[in-house]
Amino acid sequence: xxxxxxxxxxxxxxxxxxxxxxxxxxxxxxxxxxxxxxxxxxxxxxxxxxxxxxxxxxxxxxxxxxxxxxxxxxxxxxxxxxxxxxxxxxxxxxxxxxxxxxxxxxxxxxxxxxxxxxxxxxxxxxxxxxxxxxxxxxxxxxxxxxxxxxxxxxxxxxxxxxxxxxxxxxxxxxxxxxxxxxxxxxxxxxxxxxxxxxxxxxxxxxxxxxxxxxxxxxxxxxxxxxxxxxxxxxxxxxxxxxxxxxxxxxxxxxxxxxxxxxxxxxxxxxxxxxxxxxxxxxxxxxxxxxxxxxxxxxxxxxxxxxxxxxxxxxxxxxxxxxxxxxxxxxxxx
Numbered sequence: 001x002x003x004x005x006x007x008x009x010x011x012x013x014x015x016x017x018x019x020x021x022x023x024x025x026x027x028x029x030x031x032x033x034x035x036x037x038x039x040x041x042x043x044x045x046x047x048x049x050x051x052x053x054x055x056x057x058x059x060x061x062x063x064x065x066x067x068x069x070x071x072x073x074x075x076x077x078x079x080x081x082x083x084x085x086x087x088x089x090x091x092x093x094x095x096x097x098x099x100x101x102x103x104x105x106x107x108x109x110x111x112x113x114x115x116x117x118x119x120x121x122x123x124x125x126x127x128x129x130x131x132x133x134x135x136x137x138x139x140x141x142x143x144x145x146x147x148x149x150x151x152x153x154x155x156x157x158x159x160x161x162x163x164x165x166x167x168x169x170x171x172x173x174x175x176x177x178x179x180x181x182x183x184x185x186x187x188x189x190x191x192x193x194x195x196x197x198x199x200x201x202x203x204x205x206x207x208x209x210x211x212x213x214x215x216x217x218x219x220x221x222x223x224x225x226x227x228x229x230x231x232x233x234x235x236x237x238x239x240x241x242x243x244x245x246x247x248x249x250x251x252x253x254x255x256x257x258x259x260x261x262x263x264x265x266x267x268x269x270x271x272x273x274x275x276x277x278x279x280x281x282x283x284x285x286x287x288x289x290x291x292x293x294x295x296x297x298x299x300x301x302x303x304x305x306x307x308x309x310x311x312x313x314x315x316x317x318x319x320x321x322x323x324x325x326x327x328x329x330x331x332x333x
Contacts, residue, residue, distance in 0.1 A: 011051055014088050015040065018081055025049050028096075034288075039093065046093040047080065054087035062089070062209035064128035074121050075204040094204045100193035100229065108235060112223065114203055115196055116243050119219050120250045122205075123185035126213050136187065136214030138176050145172050145272065147279030152297070156282045157328045171308075171317045175275075178268040182215035185252055191219040192226045216252050217243075217262070221270035227277045227300055240266055264311075271307050271314075274300040301326050 008025075015023060025038030028048075034056045038049040052059050059082060069076045077091040099111060126133055134140070145168070153164040188195075188208050195207040220243045224236050244262045247253040253262065278300040281293040301321060308318035 007051055007053070010086060011038070011049065011088055014083055014086060015049065015090070018090065048077065048091040048093050050089040050091060052087040052089070054085065057087070057209075058084070059087055059089055059209075060084055060130070061128075061211075064130050065125070065208050065211050068125045068128045069122070069205065069208060072121050072124060074118065074125075075202060076208065077204075077206065094197040094206065095199045097198045098194050099196040099198050099203065100226075102198055103193060103229075108231065109239065111203070112239050113242060115191075115193075115223055116220060116239065116246060118203060118205065119188075119191070119243070120246065120252070122188050122191075122211075122219065123216070123250070123252055125186040125211065132213070133186065134212045135184075136179065136189075136212045136218075138180065140212070141176050141179050141272065142172060144276040145175065145279075147283060148275045149279070151279045151283040151286065152281075152329075153325070155286055157325070157332065159324075159328075167317065167320050171314065174313060175268055175272040178265060178272070179215050182217060182265050182269075183252060183254070184213050185216050187212050187214035188219050188222075189214070191222045192228065193223070194228060215265065215269055216247060217266045217269045218273070221266050222273060225270045225274070225303055227274065227296055230299060230302070267307050267310065271304060274303045274307075278304070297329060298326070301329060 011025065015025070019040075019042050021042060023040045023042060025040050027036065028039050029037050034053050036051040038051070040047050040049055050059070052062075063079050063082055063084075066076050066079055070078070077094055079089060079091060081090040082088065099115070103111060149161070149164050149168060153159045154161055188205070189210045189212055190207050191205075195205065197204045197206060220240070224231070224239050224243075240263065241259065244253070244259055247262075248255060248257075278297050281297045281300070284290040284293040305318050305321045305326065308314035308321065
């Protein structure tokens with residue numbers, strides 16, 4: 001890192017109070033927020049150091065949820081030290097192996113069943129010591145969906161706001177109602193194969209600081225219809241059925257909820273998430289100068305096109321995505 005980077009200088013000064021040896025953190029990654037991650041090795045022990053500007057990404061939610069997850073046995077990074085005012089954390093190191101990097105046709109079902117099983121525990125975490133988690137309510141859902149309008153359709157593609165709103169208004173109402181209908185549980189909110197680490201063949205969870213109370217299908221569809229990779233439909237359907245049965249057994253779903261009802265919830269929840277993600281990927285490019293995420297937009301649009309086409313009330317929306325949005329994205333340099 002450049003010696004002129006003021007936060008890096010502050011970070012080094014903060015670390016010196018914990019380690020007697022002279023160390024230099026090595027940058028390992030940023031993420032979709034304003035956080036940066038470094039690694040330090042001291043006396044053969046590796047740590048992750050987090051730089052999270054407090055006015056942009058406060059670290060208190062991460063610390064509180066880490067404690068709540070750990071308390072019920074969910075494997076997460078241990079917070080070794082933290083400074084809320086400066087936005088620094090020293091964490092245990094879960095390694096570099098993301099679940100995504102090891103998945104194959106042969107092990108996919110086994111690993112994903114294990115990942116789905118973790119959702120039973122995540123569902124139980126609806127509060128921390130600071131109180132109840134935020135509610136994923138109507139306003140929350142619409143705010144996320146409108147990112148698609150603002151950043152992808154209007155800002156990136158240059159479509160007229162009135163036209164886009166007329167195409168999406170009724171669809172967004174359906175998606176908001178879909179969230180409202182479902183049983184509400186503790187929800188990770190970004191549960192996918194890049195946010196699950198594999199260490200000593202154990203699944204460990206990261207990036208949970210945005211946890212909320214929300215619909216029971218959200219994390220499952222986030223995992224199975226991953227924004228970064230698409231798995232064969234028969235495997236996804238098998239795992240979706242597995243989660244349905246699992247949720248029934250855990251009491252997260254009433255026995256009155258049929259599989260067809262669950263599947264509709266699952267499909268529409270995934271649709272909502274992919275619409276939001278397409279907008280966020282565009283926003284990351286234009287607002288945050290992170291252009292790499294633009295390459296992930298086409299897959300989200302394919303999901304939207306294909307899933308919406310299965311429901312009569314969403315057919316016109318699917319056709320609009322097919323005939324207008326996808327060609328416009330492909331034509332845009």
